[in-house]
Each structure stands twice: as C-alpha cells, then as structure tokens.
Amino acid sequence: MERKVRKKKSRIRRFVKFLMMVVIAVFAYRSFITQGSNQISEIEYEDRFPSIPLSKEPDFTAFISSDQLYSSNGILIRFTDDAVLMEKNSEEKIYPASLTKMMTVLVAIENLPDLDEKIKITWSMFEGLYEANASMAGFQAGEEVRAIDLLYGVMLPSGAESCIALADYIAGSEENFVRLMNQKAKELGMTDTHFENTTGLHSENHYTTVKDLAVLLRNALKNAAFRDIFTTFCYSVPPTNKHPDGITFYSTMFERLGIQSIVDGEILGGKTGYTDEAGLCLASLAKVGEEEYILITTGAKGNHFSEQYHIADALTVYNSIGKK
Structure with missing residues (x-):
C-alpha cells in the first residue's frame, strides 16, 4: 500500500x-x-x-535685421521662388521716384516691335523737365536715335527725355503710355500701385509699395532685353546726327557703388531713385553663392551729395547673406 x-x-x-x-x-x-x-x-x-530630413533652409532673419537699415521701407526676396527673406514696412505707401522707370522700360520693350527703330527727339519732349530739375541722358532736340539707345538712356543715367520720347513714339503721348503702365501693374498684381507719369517726378497720386516694386522687378528680369539693360554698367550710343562721337552712359547705381563688393557674390545690376519726398531709393539684383536676390529699399535720408545710404543698405543686406 x-x-x-x-x-x-x-x-x-x-x-x-x-x-x-x-x-x-x-x-x-x-x-x-x-x-x-x-x-x-x-x-x-x-x-x-x-x-x-528637416529643411536646411537658413533663417535669414537671423542674419538680416530690418532695424539695421537706413531706409524706412525695404524688402528682400529670392529670385527663384519669390520667398520673402526680409521686409520692413513693405506694404506701406511710398513714392517710387526714378524706380518708376523700371516699369517705363518694361512696357516700352513689350510694345516696341523693333528695338533698332529710329526715333526723333523733339523740343516738346523736354517740356517741363528742366524746370522740374529732372535728370537727363543728354539727347538733343532734332536728334535721331534708336529705341534701344533710349531704353539704355532711361535705365542707366535715368534720362527723363528718353522716357518721354519712348512714350510719345509708342502711345502718342505720355498720358496714353501711363495707361499702359497702370494696365501692366494690374496684370502683375501690383494692387497698391498707381502711376501718373513715366519719369517718377513727384505727384501725390503717383505711388506704390516696395512689395509691389519687387513684383515688378522679378517679372521684368524674366525679359531678356530688360535684364541686359538692367545689369549693364556702361553703354555707348553709336554716332548720331547730333553726337558724331556718340554718347556713353554709366549706370548711376554702379557709379555710386564704386569698387565695393559683397561677400561670396556680386551686385549684378540696379536702378537708383531720388526725390525730396521719396528719399534715396534703390532696386537691385545680386547673386550670392548660387542664388539671385532682389532688394528694394526706399526712404533713406540724404541726397545725391550726401552719403549714399541706399547703397550702404544694399551692401549690409547682401553681405549678411554671404556671411551666413
């Protein structure tokens, strides 16, 4: 058991x-x-x-402070994608002074079938310009010049008589040509812009914003003829009936820039502007590294004889990108 x-x-x-x-x-x-x-x-x-991976896109605001600008208004955009990298009162109403002439040149190019077409300068084209102390390219009444020479006369020495000559030839009058300018502004989406003249001489009803001017310049630079003119330092007009030795134009921006350069790049072109009401203005294109940038500044204190604060602002901004 x-x-x-x-x-x-x-x-x-x-x-x-x-x-x-x-x-x-x-x-x-x-x-x-x-x-x-x-x-x-x-x-x-x-x-x-x-x-x-997280985007490697640099924060440009870390390198560029709008408080460092002498100009009261400014905007920096990257040309390739229109990205806004810096802005200061960019939608505030401003007077564009001779930055107006960027639109004058673009509209003229788009309405000229032949840039080699001869245009005759008349006395009526100078009416009111000397009294307004407008800048001139140096053409004379009775002179026959090519349309392309007038375009360079507008952009480089900022010649007011060249603006009027193109406007009269293309549209019959400056008033009619300005309608084309305002029409183009509307097409480009420049919603806060209105032009009264082709030259940028002061008028209370002639206004824009630096944001709208950036839209204008970015679109204009896609036009090969405009880009060639905008980025030219020096241009020689061939002999004419009034200038047997021709005339040589120099870009007002490059003259004021002098030999100054920027870090890891270069300023490719630009247009200056000034009136008492607008202050010192500058629209410029620069290449820094592999990218192109557009900078518009207005409202800097000073004049043609003072320190060129609009140029100083451009150098500050573009150098900030190069040092990133």
Missing part, C-alpha cells in the same frame, strides 16, 4: 515538471515570435516610409 502511494506521488511530480516545461517552452516561443515581428515591422516601416 505504501509503495503504491509513493509511485502515485512520483507520477504527479513528473507530470507537474512536464507541464512546467511546456509552459516555459510556449512562453519562450511567443517571446521569440513577438520580437521577430517587431523587428520585421520596424524594417518594413523604414523601407516604406523613409525618414524625411
């Missing part, structure tokens, strides 16, 4: 040990499968949805 009891207990112990081994084996198997599944899931997730 005692032997039977011992045998029964022995069988129970063996059965319990067997159950424990089974439980341990099942637990180990499930752990292995779960771990393997997690590894496979992680690998599949990484293959299907690779991680996207």
Whole structure:
C-alpha cells in the first residue's frame, strides 16, 4: 500500500515538471515570435516610409535685421521662388521716384516691335523737365536715335527725355503710355500701385509699395532685353546726327557703388531713385553663392551729395547673406 502511494506521488511530480516545461517552452516561443515581428515591422516601416530630413533652409532673419537699415521701407526676396527673406514696412505707401522707370522700360520693350527703330527727339519732349530739375541722358532736340539707345538712356543715367520720347513714339503721348503702365501693374498684381507719369517726378497720386516694386522687378528680369539693360554698367550710343562721337552712359547705381563688393557674390545690376519726398531709393539684383536676390529699399535720408545710404543698405543686406 505504501509503495503504491509513493509511485502515485512520483507520477504527479513528473507530470507537474512536464507541464512546467511546456509552459516555459510556449512562453519562450511567443517571446521569440513577438520580437521577430517587431523587428520585421520596424524594417518594413523604414523601407516604406523613409525618414524625411528637416529643411536646411537658413533663417535669414537671423542674419538680416530690418532695424539695421537706413531706409524706412525695404524688402528682400529670392529670385527663384519669390520667398520673402526680409521686409520692413513693405506694404506701406511710398513714392517710387526714378524706380518708376523700371516699369517705363518694361512696357516700352513689350510694345516696341523693333528695338533698332529710329526715333526723333523733339523740343516738346523736354517740356517741363528742366524746370522740374529732372535728370537727363543728354539727347538733343532734332536728334535721331534708336529705341534701344533710349531704353539704355532711361535705365542707366535715368534720362527723363528718353522716357518721354519712348512714350510719345509708342502711345502718342505720355498720358496714353501711363495707361499702359497702370494696365501692366494690374496684370502683375501690383494692387497698391498707381502711376501718373513715366519719369517718377513727384505727384501725390503717383505711388506704390516696395512689395509691389519687387513684383515688378522679378517679372521684368524674366525679359531678356530688360535684364541686359538692367545689369549693364556702361553703354555707348553709336554716332548720331547730333553726337558724331556718340554718347556713353554709366549706370548711376554702379557709379555710386564704386569698387565695393559683397561677400561670396556680386551686385549684378540696379536702378537708383531720388526725390525730396521719396528719399534715396534703390532696386537691385545680386547673386550670392548660387542664388539671385532682389532688394528694394526706399526712404533713406540724404541726397545725391550726401552719403549714399541706399547703397550702404544694399551692401549690409547682401553681405549678411554671404556671411551666413
């Protein structure tokens, strides 16, 4: 009897040990499968949805502070994608002075079928310009010059008589040509702009914003003829009936810039402007590294004879990009 009891207990112990081994084996198997599944899931997730690196786009506001500008209004954009990188009162109403002439040149190019067409300068084209102390390219009444020469006369020395000559030839009068300018502004989305003349001479109803001017310049630079003119330092008009030796124009911006350069780039072109009401103004294009940038500034104190604060602002902004 005692032997039977011992045998029964022995069988129970063996059965319990067997159950424990089974439980341990099942637990180990499930752990292995779960771990393997997690590894496979992680690998599949990484293959299907690779991680996207954070943008390396620099924060330009860290390098450029609008408080450093002498100009009361300014905007910096990247040419390729129109990204605004710095702005200061960019939507505030301002007077554009001779920055107006960028629109004059663009509209003239788009409405001239032949840039080599000869245009005759008349006395009427000078009416009121000398009295307003407008800048001149140097053409004379009775002179016959090509349209392309007038375009350079507008952009480089900021010649008011060149503006009027183009306007009269293309539209019959400056008034009619200004309608084309306002129409173009509307097409480009320059919603806070209105032109009264082709020259930028002051008028209360002749206004814009630096934001609108950036829109204008970015679109104008897509026109090859405009870009060529805008980025030219020096241009020689061939001999005419009034200038047998021709005339040589120099860009007012490059003259004021002198030999100054910017870090890791160059200023490619620009247009200056000034009236008492507008202050010193500048629209410029620069290449820094592999990118092109447009900077519009207006409202800097000073005049033609003072320190050129609009040029100083351009150097500050473009150098800030080059030093990033």
